[in-house]
Structure formats: structure tokens, C-alpha cells
Amino acid sequence: MPDTIDSIETPAFVVSETIARRNIRALQDHCDRVGLRLRPHIKTHKLIRFAKAQVAAGAKGITCQKIGEAEVMAEGGLDDILITYNILGSAKLARLRALSDRLTRLAVTADGQAVVTGLSAAFADAPRPLDVLVECDTGGRRCGVQTPEEALALARGIAASPGLRFGGLMTYPAAGGAREAAGFLRAARGLLRENGLDCPTVTSGGTPDMWASEAADILTEYRAGTYIYNDRSLVKRGTCGWEDCAGQVLATVVSMPTPDRAVIDAGSKVLSSDLLGLTGHGHVMGHPEIQITGLSEEHGVLAVDPARPLQIGQRLRIVPNHVCVVSNLFDRIWIEGADGSLEQVPVDARGRVT
Amino acid sequence: MPDTIDSIETPAFVVSETIARRNIRALQDHCDRVGLRLRPHIKTHKLIRFAKAQVAAGAKGITCQKIGEAEVMAEGGLDDILITYNILGSAKLARLRALSDRLTRLAVTADGQAVVTGLSAAFADAPRPLDVLVECDTGGRRCGVQTPEEALALARGIAASPGLRFGGLMTYPAAGGAREAAGFLRAARGLLRENGLDCPTVTSGGTPDMWASEAADILTEYRAGTYIYNDRSLVKRGTCGWEDCAGQVLATVVSMPTPDRAVIDAGSKVLSSDLLGLTGHGHVMGHPEIQITGLSEEHGVLAVDPARPLQIGQRLRIVPNHVCVVSNLFDRIWIEGADGSLEQVPVDARGRVT
The missing domain is CATH 2.40.37.20 (D-serine dehydratase-like domain)
Known part of the structure; x- marks a missing residue:
């Protein structure tokens, strides 16, 4: 007897594939329209199948927050990954290096010279340089350099480090802070250009502001995660x-x-x-x-x-x-098809804390 | 090279075995002193090893909140389990019946006739009756019958149901509500006795009030979970x-x-x-x-x-x-020995949501 919404045990996490794919399509269309590359954050679904669906719909690659998540996605065939995190410590740096060797492109972020020094030591003898973006605190008050001048200084540090390549600017703005973020990023990119540094990527994120276009003239890439499932x-x-x-x-x-x-x-x-x-x-x-x-x-x-x-x-x-954290609380979830059918799947990257 | 607190990857959950065992001993000694059976709630650690340590220290048995947790503990050799939850639905009732057949003693709680009816249908032909305790809402405002009179009525319903045996009264009081709980339970037990119903167990719980003895004259059993790890x-x-x-x-x-x-x-x-x-x-x-x-x-x-x-x-x-929820967020944790040694162990009953 096939599983139905009335027969499966509760509590259960049920994801409508129809709605998820419609959400993937809608944001991809928006990004295509405004000329932004989309790099979805997989933290929301933690599923290889949906990461692949996002790339198939036109996403440039994916974003992960943890090496452990990226390792799972690489195993699943995703080959262009940005890890928006300061990677520190010999164990994690060794994993990052091994991961890099398996991918077409790997990039990370950094917000201080100590992080850059560690990355350089791990990649100095790598066959291919690691792309490192400077994380900018544009009002979110989490990680990030505090001023455009600090962004320039760190970009120079990256560009001068063996094994690394300066990849651009990254921010995770405060909710509603797209305009403030754009101002910071514009100033930082201006300084970089004045100093002869190419800034290939300017990336911002967050589902709450994904439809806002104030910052689109400075951004080249957008990272959103929650939009695939949405929540209260x-x-x-x-x-x-x-x-x-x-x-x-x-x-x-x-x-x-x-x-x-x-x-x-x-x-x-x-x-x-x-x-x-x-x-x-x-x-x-x-x-x-x-x-x-x-x-x-x-x-x-x-x-x-x-x-x-x-x-x-x-x-x-x-x-x-907040739907992202719910994905992390279920070993297995149910994918509901358009016909009401239910398929149980493991949450591939659940629980990857390191 | 052995793992050390400086070498393991972070974030990590580290449990001091010395402190955990001292906490186990301290509450067991207290319960022995005041004449209460201790039935630790395993939701905090979710580990077979610590459940066994609690029983070895003198605990009567264990408490679980989910059948899935109890199944893991039964697999690990624990054989006297109270599930303090209304079990509903054919899938869960079938699992409960299968679990009962593996244990020396299984008990559950109920707070309404609909739950009792389901349990009776599942256990009517069981070789051994299922113990069912009446859950009383003594101020916690979660589940539970609302008055001692309702407790009596439900106890009668249980006693009259094929396959079931009335096991006593259970409450999870509001924090600081031990005295209020005792009043409710005394009144309910009084009604039961007046009506010729034996009340073998009166069980309350909660680490915050575990040292309070106001209710000890009415209680026969205490359920505490967090005390093994403690938290902020x-x-x-x-x-x-x-x-x-x-x-x-x-x-x-x-x-x-x-x-x-x-x-x-x-x-x-x-x-x-x-x-x-x-x-x-x-x-x-x-x-x-x-x-x-x-x-x-x-x-x-x-x-x-x-x-x-x-x-x-x-x-x-x-x-x-809140340490209990942290146990549920790590697939594997580190047990720190008295000598600073670290052993990585899986969290046996993590993620058992059903």
C-alpha cells in the first residue's frame, strides 16, 4: 500500500516538490531578468537532488556554510561551491584542500589576515589557486571587515598570498539592509579598482531581500537559501x-x-x-x-x-x-509529488556541523 | 596520536564522564534517602551507556518520550521503560505492542479515553497487560486530565479495558509547582482509594525541583533528565x-x-x-x-x-x-575521561522523532 499523507507516522517533514520547483524557477527567472548569477545556499534543503535542480534551472553553483555540507554536495556531483565561512585549523584546512582537488571551482570567504594566512599555507603547493572573497560586514553585525579600506587591505593580502586568488566581495546584509550593503560594496569595489585589483564577484544574499533590486547594479551574484521552501x-x-x-x-x-x-x-x-x-x-x-x-x-x-x-x-x-533548521532535525523527509504520492528520502547533508 | 581537546574539530559536544557519573550518583543517593524510586528520563543523553549507568546506580528503570527512543534503549538492553506520552495511531500502536513483547515491563501514560481505547485495541490479545498511568495536568498546562475526578474516571476506564492495567498517576509539574502537583495527586489518589482502585505508582518529574521534598509523601517515583548533564x-x-x-x-x-x-x-x-x-x-x-x-x-x-x-x-x-536539545543536534559526541582522554560515541537515540 503506498504511503499517504494520512498513513505516514508523525511528526513528519513534508516537502511539496511542485512548490519547491516553482520557487526555484521564480527566483532563477528573476535573477536572469536582472542580470544576477544565482548561487543558492543549500543549507535550507541539504539535499543533493534539489541542489542539482537549482543548477539545472540555471544556478551558477551552490553556497555552503560548512565543509561537511560541501563534501556531501561534491559527493553528489555538484562541482562549483562557495563556502561562506572563515575556515580555520589544520584539520579543516586539510579537508578544504582535498575538497578543492575534486571540484571544478571552490571558493571561500575570509574577513581577517589570520584566516588568509592559514588558507595560504594549505594551498601554497596546490595545483590551482583557491578563490578567496573578502567578507564585508555591511550592517549584519556578524563576521566581516568593517570598512571598505579594510576590504582593500585584506584583498591585497589575499592577492599577495601563495596559493590564493582574490575572488571578490561577499556580504550577508542585515534584513532590509540591501541599500546599506550596496553602498559599502560600491565604495570597496571603487577602492579595489583604484588600486588595480580586479573584483570578479560581488555577492550578497538572503531570501527576505531577494526581490529588491537596489543593489543589483553593484552585485554580480546572489545567494538565497530559504526561498526554495519558504516559511512563516x-x-x-x-x-x-x-x-x-x-x-x-x-x-x-x-x-x-x-x-x-x-x-x-x-x-x-x-x-x-x-x-x-x-x-x-x-x-x-x-x-x-x-x-x-x-x-x-x-x-x-x-x-x-x-x-x-x-x-x-x-x-x-x-x-x-524557520524552515532551514527543520531540515536539520529530520534524518528523513517526505517529498510529495504533484499527484499526492510520497517518497521518503534521507537529508543528505543533515547534521554536518564541522 | 590520541584526540585531545585541542585537536578535535569544532563545534563539538564534550561530556565529562566524571561529572555525569557524579550527577547520577548524587540524585540516586537523594532518591534513596527520601524513599523515591528514580526513573531517569533519557531524553537528555540519549545514550545506552548512560541509561545503563543510571540503572546500575540504582534507578528502577528509564523514562522515554518517544517509542523510537524506547526501541533504541530496548535494543541496548534496558528492560523497564515508561513512555510518558499519548500513543496514537495504528503504526505507533503496533510498534508499542512489539516493544512490549521484548521488555520486562513497559508502561505508558494516557490523558483521555480516545487514547485508552486505542491502547486497549492493540493489547487486548497481548500475553501481558500494558500498564497505563493517568497523566494529570497539575499546573504545567500541557497534556493531562484537569481534575482529580477526571483522573478517577479515566483510571476506571483503563481498569475496565481489555489488555490494560491501571498503573497509577503521572504528572510533569510546572517548574516550581511541586506543592501544587502534590495537592492534585493526593486528591486523586484519595478518590481512587475511596473507589477501590489500587494506585501502585505516583510519579512526578523535572530536574529543577528534584531536590524539593514537599511532594515526597505522595510520590513513589521521580523522573529527572537534565540532572545528568545540567545546563545554564x-x-x-x-x-x-x-x-x-x-x-x-x-x-x-x-x-x-x-x-x-x-x-x-x-x-x-x-x-x-x-x-x-x-x-x-x-x-x-x-x-x-x-x-x-x-x-x-x-x-x-x-x-x-x-x-x-x-x-x-x-x-x-x-x-x-538547554543541554537536552544539544544532544539531539550531534550525530556523535565526545566523552571526556577523568584523565582528559576523549572517546567519540554516536548518540544512540538522536533524531528519533516518532
């Missing part, structure tokens, strides 16, 4: 609608202790505690009146309208606040 | 000290973008976003001046004192806010 945080920002949310958690009502409270079998172990500034822990499809008010590890507590009671055993589809 | 939330509540925190995340400083900001390679993918009412995302051992102000999936942002700067590549040990 993006609906609340107005980036997409509920009908664009491909990744949903299927849960079962396991208790109705009071007329205004239901408990489901999806807690923080599958939905995560990520709030992303929101109140509540997800959106119950078809039940806008329900609030997911609390999560413990294996329980979700719902405030329900007594006039619209739920039934014990009833199944609910939930759009999580 | 428990230190902040005064339940333990930093020196009792056996489970720590080892992270590396990957960036120092400004004198007052450092970035580590541990984000929500390893520390989780659980706040448990706290501000900040963990405690950096030896650095009380540092605040972990923000997490994204692969980055932790630290507010540091410019007068006490960190170095790129420096390793930090972090006590997470």
Missing part, C-alpha cells in the same frame, strides 16, 4: 504567501485537555525554538485562528477556538517559523 | 553550579570583527535557540564577562570586553542554555 517568517515579511511554503511539518493532535487547548506531537525537536522575531511557533494551515503558544521538546501547545475544536488523532500541516 | 538554565535557577555542568559545547573563535565582538563556530545548529526564559545563548566557561548575544545557524555572536580580547582560533567551552 517570510510570509510575515511579505516575501511570499502561504501557498509558496513548500516545507511543512505534519503533526497529530495527541491531546485536547481543555476546550481551548490542544497538544500536538511536534515540539522544539522538530519545529525548533527559532522565533525570528515572531510570536508563536508556526502557522497551522487552514486554521488561522490557532496560535502555537508553546513548545517543549516533544509537545506543541496550541490555543484553539472552542467553537472550532480539533479532534484527537487529527492531522495538521504546520508552516514553521 | 539550571545554574540560573540555583539547582546546580557551573562545576556540575557535564555537557559543554566546544567552539572556536572564527572572527573578531571589532574589539567588542567575537564570532564563534557554534550557532543555533548546535546550541539551539532555546532560551528557557534566559537572556543570551549560553555561558562561556571562564569568561563571565562574555555574553552570547545572537545565534544564526552556524555563527554565535559574542559581546566581549575589549580589555579581555579573544584570539582567532581560540577555543571556548560553552554551557548551553
Whole structure:
């Protein structure tokens, strides 16, 4: 008997292939239209099949945050990877070098000379130089050089380092900070040009601002991850609608202790505690009146309208606040076909923490 | 060359076996002293080795929240398991029945007749009845019957159901709600006795209140999970000290973008976003001046004192806010011996969501 949405065990993570492929297509079309190369971040799906689908749709390559993710993707046949992370330490540098030898193109980012020194030591005798982009803190207040002048200094350091090639500028802007990011990047690229340094790539990212074009004149590449599945945080920002949310958690009502409270079998172990500034822990499809008010590890507590009671055993589809982390919480997920068929697949790059 | 705390890749989850075993001993001694059976919740460690250590130290059996966890523990030789969850649906009921046949004792909880009806259908022809405890909502506002009268009615329903045996009363009280819980349980047990129903077990749980003895006269059994590793939330509540925190995340400083900001390679993918009412995302051992102000999936942002700067590549040990969820985020963890030796072990019951 084939698996159906009513027969699979819950909690489960169900991804609509139709919606995911429509989302892939929509952003690729947008990037093609505005002249940006698209380099999707695979952290959201962590699946070789969807990384390949993104490249087949026209993406230049993929973005990973961890060497472990990139290793899985390389194993799956992806051959142009940007790791947007400071890689440090002998073990990781050795893995990075081995990875480079398997790929058509590998690039990483750096935001300080200590990182560049380590990369150079690992790649000085490499058959092919490693592309290193300078990460710029354009308002996101995470990693990154703080000024265009620092970006220039680090780019010079990269260009002067054996085994490395300066690959350009990278930023992950604050949400809504596309304009501020563009200003920083313009100034940095100007300084680079004045000093005779070619800047082949200027790359920014983030699904929330992917439709914004303020920065498109300076950017050559865009990295977005969440857009393939979308989530409650993006609906609340107005980036997409509920009908664009491909990744949903299927849960079962396991208790109705009071007329205004239901408990489901999806807690923080599958939905995560990520709030992303929101109140509540997800959106119950078809039940806008329900609030997911609390999560413990294996329980979700719902405030329900007594006039619209739920039934014990009833199944609910939930759009999580932050879908990327949900992918990392399931060993296996279900891919739902256009005909309602369900295929269970392992999450290839789940749990790659290093 | 043996692995050392300086050589293993980060982020890593490192558990001190010395501290974990001391914590196991301390609570077992307490329970022995006050005359409570201890039934540790394995959700915190998810390891067969520590479940066995808890039983070897004197625990009556173990508690699991999911059938999947219990299946792993049964495979590892644990033979007395309480699953504190409403088990629903034909697939899960079939697994529960199969699990029961492998164990010396299996018990579950229920908080409504619909759950009891399902359990009875699955166990009506079982060679041995299933013990079913009534879950009571004594203030935790999650699952559970709402009044002692409802507890009596459900206990009668269980006792009258083929294949089931009424096993007693179970609660997971609100933090600090031990006294309120005891009042509910006393009233419920009184009603049961008046109506000729034996109540073999009265079980409560939660590490925060494990040293409180207000309820000890009514309780026969205690379930605690987090006490084996402890975490920042428990230190902040005064339940333990930093020196009792056996489970720590080892992270590396990957960036120092400004004198007052450092970035580590541990984000929500390893520390989780659980706040448990706290501000900040963990405690950096030896650095009380540092605040972990923000997490994204692969980055932790630290507010540091410019007068006490960190170095790129420096390793930090972090006590997470909520250690149980950290166990679920690592495929493999490191057990640190008294001599500083490190052994890498898989987290046996990680990711068992169903």
C-alpha cells in the first residue's frame, strides 16, 4: 500500500516538490531578468537532488556554510561551491584542500589576515589557486571587515598570498539592509579598482531581500537559501504567501485537555525554538485562528477556538517559523509529488556541523 | 596520536564522564534517602551507556518520550521503560505492542479515553497487560486530565479495558509547582482509594525541583533528565553550579570583527535557540564577562570586553542554555575521561522523532 499523507507516522517533514520547483524557477527567472548569477545556499534543503535542480534551472553553483555540507554536495556531483565561512585549523584546512582537488571551482570567504594566512599555507603547493572573497560586514553585525579600506587591505593580502586568488566581495546584509550593503560594496569595489585589483564577484544574499533590486547594479551574484521552501517568517515579511511554503511539518493532535487547548506531537525537536522575531511557533494551515503558544521538546501547545475544536488523532500541516533548521532535525523527509504520492528520502547533508 | 581537546574539530559536544557519573550518583543517593524510586528520563543523553549507568546506580528503570527512543534503549538492553506520552495511531500502536513483547515491563501514560481505547485495541490479545498511568495536568498546562475526578474516571476506564492495567498517576509539574502537583495527586489518589482502585505508582518529574521534598509523601517515583548533564538554565535557577555542568559545547573563535565582538563556530545548529526564559545563548566557561548575544545557524555572536580580547582560533567551552536539545543536534559526541582522554560515541537515540 503506498504511503499517504494520512498513513505516514508523525511528526513528519513534508516537502511539496511542485512548490519547491516553482520557487526555484521564480527566483532563477528573476535573477536572469536582472542580470544576477544565482548561487543558492543549500543549507535550507541539504539535499543533493534539489541542489542539482537549482543548477539545472540555471544556478551558477551552490553556497555552503560548512565543509561537511560541501563534501556531501561534491559527493553528489555538484562541482562549483562557495563556502561562506572563515575556515580555520589544520584539520579543516586539510579537508578544504582535498575538497578543492575534486571540484571544478571552490571558493571561500575570509574577513581577517589570520584566516588568509592559514588558507595560504594549505594551498601554497596546490595545483590551482583557491578563490578567496573578502567578507564585508555591511550592517549584519556578524563576521566581516568593517570598512571598505579594510576590504582593500585584506584583498591585497589575499592577492599577495601563495596559493590564493582574490575572488571578490561577499556580504550577508542585515534584513532590509540591501541599500546599506550596496553602498559599502560600491565604495570597496571603487577602492579595489583604484588600486588595480580586479573584483570578479560581488555577492550578497538572503531570501527576505531577494526581490529588491537596489543593489543589483553593484552585485554580480546572489545567494538565497530559504526561498526554495519558504516559511512563516517570510510570509510575515511579505516575501511570499502561504501557498509558496513548500516545507511543512505534519503533526497529530495527541491531546485536547481543555476546550481551548490542544497538544500536538511536534515540539522544539522538530519545529525548533527559532522565533525570528515572531510570536508563536508556526502557522497551522487552514486554521488561522490557532496560535502555537508553546513548545517543549516533544509537545506543541496550541490555543484553539472552542467553537472550532480539533479532534484527537487529527492531522495538521504546520508552516514553521524557520524552515532551514527543520531540515536539520529530520534524518528523513517526505517529498510529495504533484499527484499526492510520497517518497521518503534521507537529508543528505543533515547534521554536518564541522 | 590520541584526540585531545585541542585537536578535535569544532563545534563539538564534550561530556565529562566524571561529572555525569557524579550527577547520577548524587540524585540516586537523594532518591534513596527520601524513599523515591528514580526513573531517569533519557531524553537528555540519549545514550545506552548512560541509561545503563543510571540503572546500575540504582534507578528502577528509564523514562522515554518517544517509542523510537524506547526501541533504541530496548535494543541496548534496558528492560523497564515508561513512555510518558499519548500513543496514537495504528503504526505507533503496533510498534508499542512489539516493544512490549521484548521488555520486562513497559508502561505508558494516557490523558483521555480516545487514547485508552486505542491502547486497549492493540493489547487486548497481548500475553501481558500494558500498564497505563493517568497523566494529570497539575499546573504545567500541557497534556493531562484537569481534575482529580477526571483522573478517577479515566483510571476506571483503563481498569475496565481489555489488555490494560491501571498503573497509577503521572504528572510533569510546572517548574516550581511541586506543592501544587502534590495537592492534585493526593486528591486523586484519595478518590481512587475511596473507589477501590489500587494506585501502585505516583510519579512526578523535572530536574529543577528534584531536590524539593514537599511532594515526597505522595510520590513513589521521580523522573529527572537534565540532572545528568545540567545546563545554564539550571545554574540560573540555583539547582546546580557551573562545576556540575557535564555537557559543554566546544567552539572556536572564527572572527573578531571589532574589539567588542567575537564570532564563534557554534550557532543555533548546535546550541539551539532555546532560551528557557534566559537572556543570551549560553555561558562561556571562564569568561563571565562574555555574553552570547545572537545565534544564526552556524555563527554565535559574542559581546566581549575589549580589555579581555579573544584570539582567532581560540577555543571556548560553552554551557548551553538547554543541554537536552544539544544532544539531539550531534550525530556523535565526545566523552571526556577523568584523565582528559576523549572517546567519540554516536548518540544512540538522536533524531528519533516518532
